[in-house]
Amino acid sequence: MANDNVSTYVTRLLCGTQGCLSFKQLHKEVNDKFGISCQALIDILRDGSKFIIAQGKEEKIPGFDLSSDSTIITKxxxxLCESYPNCDNCNNLHLCKYFIYGTCPNGNGGDKCASSHESHSAHNLAILRKNQLQDLEEVKLFQLLLQNDSSLLPEICPYYNKGDGEHGSCEFKIDCANLHVCQYFYRGDCKFGSVCKRSHESDPRKILAWRFSAEIASILxxxxxxxxxxxxSERTNKA
Known part of the structure; x- marks a missing residue:
């Protein structure tokens, strides 16, 4: 039970810091609250259904197999149910995706929306409880969903990132349904920085098409x- 409490706290903490923290920052926060050892926290973070550990570049912590600058991401x-609202019952959340984006034309209340704006409806609450997410505030739940549910984000165009020219080798150019942005910048490892020939800015037309709020667009x-x-991490584990 104690480990469950720490795990739930870590999830809430990560979701409140845009989905991730360095291990050093995370251990300080969790240790201040629970007085937990480095080893005990690492054991909790080994739960691959809830957390991802991305190895950092610094030397590993003596006696452990990760460095203090390793990134911990919540998973x-x-x-979201892709068939909703035409679904009676399933194991996915029944929610309006534009409510998650912050741009539902029916407002946050959702009284006139065909899709639910109740993240803790009876159906949704059962799923959240099963995954120990029932106490997660909406804004944190939405952060968690956005970085895990591929259906909520446009793909980054792989052809834009190949070839020369304004649109790379993408034959659809401005009509492409995917984002024309530097895939390496969005992975956090573009080596060209400000002189990169690929865009480091989200395509405003795609942002409008997907109807992200300005707040969501800023953290994409x-x-x-x-x-x-x-x-x-999932590809590596399957290999």
């Missing part, structure tokens, strides 16, 4: 970076 298997690079590390 979940919870997804961080969301994509977290998503990349989660996806990369």
């Amino acid at each position: 979940t298997s919870v997804r 690079p961080g969301i994509y970076k977290n998503k990349y590390m989660i996806d990369n």
